[in-house]
Structures are given as C-alpha cells and as structure tokens.
Amino acid sequence: MSRYEVRLSGAGGQGMILAGIILAESALDNDELNVVQTQSYGPESRGGASRAEVVFSKEAIDYPKVIQADLLVALTTEAFEKYGDDIKEGAVVIADSDFIDADYKPAAKVDYYSIPIINTATEEIGLKLTANMVALGAASHFIPDLSEDEILKTIAARVPAGTEEKNKEAFKAGRRLVSEMKS
C-alpha cells in the first residue's frame, strides 16, 4: 500500500482527535505499516472546527498531513463544507445524515455514505460521547491492512476506564451501518 490518507473532522469536543489517535495506534504492532497522526484545532478545547488526520503507508511517510484524502469523515456541516472537496477522485466520504444533506454531490466522484452517526450514539448506545467511535467503526471498514481486532484492542486501552464496552459497542454499530449499506 502506498499512502492512504484519512481525515476525521467535526467540532471541538466531539472526540475526533481521539478517534484519530486510536486509529493510528492500532497500527503500532503492525511492523509493515508506518503511520503519522496529526491534528488541527483552535486554541480552546471546545467548539470550532477540529480535525484529526492519519496517514498510513508501507513506505516512509515524509509529508505528515493529508494532501488529498482517501477517506473523509465529517460530523458537522462546517467540517463537511471545509473539507468536502479536498478529496481524491473515488474517495470514501462518510457524513452524518442528520447534519449533512444526503443529496450532497461532491465535485469529485466519490463513494458516499450518509449515515446517522451521532443519532446512533445517542439512541442505540445511549451515550452521545461515543459518536467518535461510531464514526471510527464506519471508517474502519475501508482502511486497508488494519484489522477490526487491532482497533478494538486499542479502543479498550485508550478510552476512559469503565467505558470500554460502550465504546466498543459504538465502534461495532458504526461498522454495521456501513456494511448494511454496502450489502
């Protein structure tokens, strides 16, 4: 695999940076796979646009940030408008259907998944804070060379103690949302 670029975007406080860290750390034990994770956020810890980026490659990763995303996840309209067009031809775009118009047609030809990310966290898992794990589950479906088990193991290690099961459940729900659409 040459570069595979992932951009997870949302509002500050939605946990997209933690999702990015978990995604990157899941590649830790895979000796074949290099990974670089970066983020961009405002000076405060809540609100504003926030994004995490993860670049995977079997070769050395020079430029650390996303140049054109292979995979974009957007939880807010603002994030979608900001990054929606900065993607590769044929990229996967996952957007929250409650906030982003399902009829959205990006400039480039993309594989578009409009799914209820935050709603699934709130209604199905019963914990809005797990929206980032729902998003991560959905995204994980497309990332080459990274197994579901590796990500689940990292989630258990990285999320606050006592919330491991909820977060893993959220991850699986996100993954299911995408596989249902694909089938």
Place this chain on the structure above:
Amino acid sequence: MSKAKTLLLQGDEAVVEGGMAAGADFFAGYPITPASEIAEGFAEQLPANGGKFIQMEDEIAGMGCIVGASLAGAKAITATSGPGFSLKQENLGFAIMVEAPCVVVNVQRVGPSTGLPTSPSQGDIMQAKWGTHGDHPIIALSPSSVSETFDLTVTAFNLAEKYRIPVILLLDEIVGHMREKITIPPADELEIVNRKKPKPEDKDNFYPYEETEDLIPPMPDYGTGFKYHSTGLFHDKTGFPRGKTEDAKKLMDRLMGKINNNLDDIIHLEDDLNGDEDVVVLAYGSTVRSAISAVNQVREEGIKAGWVKLKTIWPFADDYVRKLAEKVDRIIVPELNMGQLIGEVERVAAGKAEVTGINRYDGTLITPADVVAEIKGAL
C-alpha cells in the same frame, strides 16, 4: 537490562522520553500551548524516578529555576513556546554567562505576540541565536520527526553537559504534536555525557572559571565545599568581576572558543546527494519532510536534485554549506517563516550558488508540491 520498546508518541512526549533517557532529573516551567504536554509528561515521570518537577509562577521563573537546579547538580530542562521563549531570554543569557548546562525546549508557534497558538512555525530561528542581548555562543537543535526528537533531546543534554551551555531544542508545532511510531532504544545503548567535576582535593586551589586547555572549566555541585561565586557580570577565572575590560574580551573569547573549537562534534546534519546535483533543498524541522518527498518525486523525472537536513541550526554549518555552494547551482531553503536561516545560507554561499527561499508564515505547512514547483522553477 532494559529492552527496546515501540510506542506511538507525539514529539512533545518524545522530549520527555528522551530527557528521561538522558538522565534529566529536574523540570521547571510554565504551561503554554503547544508545549504543555512536555511539562505534563515530566510531571508524571520525574517523581516516579526520584526526580523533581515544579510548575513555576511564570516563564521567567521557570528559566531561573532550572539554572539554579543545574548549579546544584541537576540535569535540568524547561519547555515553552514563542511568548514564553521571549520571556526566558534574559535568564538564558545568564545561563550562558555562568555556564550552567540545561536544555530549553521551544515548540514554535506562529508569532509575533500571541499569534497562532496551535499552528506550526519556524519563526524563532533567529531568536534562538540572538534572543538574549549581547554576543554569545548558543547551541540549537531542530528535529524533523518524533524519533529524531527523542535522539536530539539526548544530544541536547549531552552537549549541554559537555560544553556547559544551555542547549535550545527547536521543535515546531507539527513535530511537537504529531504522533509517529518510535522505538526507544534500551538505556544501555545510549551514550550519556555528564559534566566534568573538579576533584575534592582541588578545593583549596580552585578557580571556577579557569581557562582550561579545552576552555571548559570543571563544575562543582553546590554544597560540595568549593564555596565559589558566579555572576552575570563579566568575570575573571575566580568568578568575580574585576571591572577590567580585558576580562570581558578574555571571557567572551573563551565562551565562543569552547563551541567554535568543537564544531565537528556539535554540528549534526544528514544529506542525500549523489554529487551531481543541480539543485539542493536545504531544510530543517518538519519542512525537511516535504523536501525529501519533493526530491524523491523530481528524481523520478530525471532532475538532479538532493536534500540536506540540518539537525543543528546553531552554530550554523558554515563549512558544509560553503562547500555545497561550490558544487551546486542552486540551494532552496524552505522555511515556515519569512526567511530566517536563508540569510545564513546566502552569507556562506557568497554568490557561489543561487539561493532561493520558499516561505509560509500563515500557520500552514510547505507541501511537497510547493517544493517541487520551486525546484522546477529553479531549473
């Protein structure tokens, strides 16, 4: 015997790991974005290893505190970013004058003033050299990856201890906050340098600032009976000011000499050159990554290009760049500032090679495409 361990770490966290590996046992500082992770890491790790962490009332106090700790025998470090680096300058000069080994980390953000606190910059290159008033020697290192941050933190401590000088570690926000895999070598594989100390029997005939052959006087810890004096005033070998102008010249020459006589040991750089380059990209910090990517791309198109990565920013690699300028047509210097280190390259190239810059100062990175365009424009 410890084993190598592989972790996913931020550059800021790698400073903590590198510091602990180098034997750091003291941190004093003040919280500031994007360097707070360094303070947080030391706050956790130092006491667990018998070391000391103290959060001071301001940036100035953090700098004073590590110099005091250093004189008491500690391997001390502080970390800050632009606004705090500005505040630390006076006591940094004091550390140079009393020759107190210590490490000062500056995770650069966009300035001036409060600037862009969470965005990367390389705007403090010249401040690292000239931030404190008066002529003075300084060592500044700049890593381009998380692994290199670990390595250069160890190097920073080693050079500080060996040459009795504060060493500045210049990260940029990208290197400070980005996460990469890093394999931390076992402790017994690292070379650790500790300051030279006088022998107890030298107590009665001890001159704390004596002009020794290597120009680096041995340094006793406080409380070991040497009862010596240090001051920010120009002083003679006894450590006291005599108010004589020749003492100023003598001390300044020694302070500069101890660094200038050891440039080969202090200047660290890497390059990828085939010897037939038309154009070379000379970079440092996170910008190196785009330089390497761009050079690899254009080489595939048959363009004769190479790259140089400076790990030591100060003292500047005069001899290396001078020879480089004699061999190549053009040197490109990408920087996340309006053009700082390029002035040094131009000075040393002295017209022998054309020198051009790529400059970003809006908190965004220079991309490989930017460097490719400049390389092609340069041909």
Place this chain on the structure above:
Amino acid sequence: MDVNIDKYLRQDKMPHIWCPGCGHGTVLGSFVRAFDQSGLDQEKTVVISGIGCSGRASGYLNFDTLHVTHGRALTFATGVKMANPELNVIVMTGDGDGAAIGGNHLIHSSRRNIDITVVLFNNNIYGMTGGQFSPMTPTGDTATTSPYGNIDQNFDLCELAKSSGATFVGRGASYQPRKMIKLIKEGLLHKGFAFIETLTQCPVNYGKRNMIGGARDMLKWQDEHLVPDKKYEKMDPEEREGLISTGVLYQVSKEEYTDKYQQVINNVMAGESNE
C-alpha cells in the same frame, strides 16, 4: 558578642562598595553573626542575590554564592532548594529587586512555603542606579524619577509575605543590629519560607534628598519610629500612625514544600496514589 566572623566573609573582596553611611554593611554584619549562631553548615549553604546594592552582598560572603538577574533571585533559589533540599538557601534582595521586578516571585515563593530565608534590604530607593523611586518609597517623597513628589503608594512587604503564605515574617532595622541578629538567626532556623525585611538607610540617594539628613539622622529617624512588635500589638490604630513594628511579626509551623514533594516521590515510587 565576640565571634570570628572572618570565615564567613571573603576578606579579599573588602572593602565593600557600599557608600559611607549606608546601612547594608550593618545588615550583612548581622547576617554573618546570625549565621554563626545558627550552627548551620557553611559548606552546605548557598547565598543568592539579585541586582542593586543588596545584590552585591553575595560576593562578600564565603559560601556558594550566585549573583543573578534583576528580581529573579528567588527563582534560582527555588531551583537550588528543590534540586538539593539538604542545602540551606538564602536570598539577599532589595526593595526594588524583591518588591518591584521580583514581587511576583516573592508572592509565589511565600505561597509554596519553600524552605528559603529571604533577607530584604529595604532602603526605600533604587540606590545603585542613582535614586529612582521604588515600591517602598513613601508617597510624596522625592526621587530622581519623582522630581515633583512620588504619587505611588508604598506597601507593607511583611503583610504581603504573610498573606501570601510565608510561615516566618519579621522586620529588623540597621539601628537595632542585636535584635536583627536574633531575628535573622530565627529566620535561618525556621523550617519553611522565612521573610525578613531589614530597614536600612541610604543617606546618599534617599535621606539627603528627602530632608531626613545623613546616616546619623536617618538612624535617629529609625529610633523615633520603630516599636517592638509586642508593644505595637497593644497600641490603638491612632497611636500606631507613622510607627513601624519590628521583631518576629508572624510565625507558624506548616509543612514545607520540598518535604511535601519528597512525599510525592515516595508515594509514586511505592506505587501509591497521592490520595
């Protein structure tokens, strides 16, 4: 009192640079006598000073000594004490060095209750630089930077130190060297942050300019205005007007900072939490 103070002074640095009539030598003399009486180990003692007339004190003292940047002596002292709590750490500072540029460090060192003894030479003026007003120059007085009278308010440094958390606060004066020796000795032996303000006269740049007169007149002024703390306590607010209390003004026993940090180290190393 017949003690050999020579061993605490760097004889080759004499004579000192302080002006004739200056009270700083009296404070320094009181300090070395107090140190001798304290029984502390000279070789385990570090004296740190800043900039100004008081800053020169460290150079005359035969200890490990450090003459640092303006106002920052307490920051260096904190580093020394934290790095090696076995050392006795003493800061010599002035009213400009310690109360103006270094005021924040005084507040926060007091707050930590770190075991440092501060001797602040208060001569109500920036003497070394030629007589500019300091935070301790009384309102209305003349200085080179207040040629029409000082409109700033001065303040009570002992109250500042006390309210900031210092566990030993005292005030002495060059007119009363014996009392000052006793006071400094108690400060040195106090475990915790000890703040000692010493009133000292600057005839050249303060006394003469403000019609108080020369050194003799200034000491006479002290005699007329100093009241022992015990007596001061019993006075009515009207009676206290214009008077200055001396002696140990405040002392409590409270856990010291480096001891507390050592406890953190012990707990963490034993694998326990801080709770």
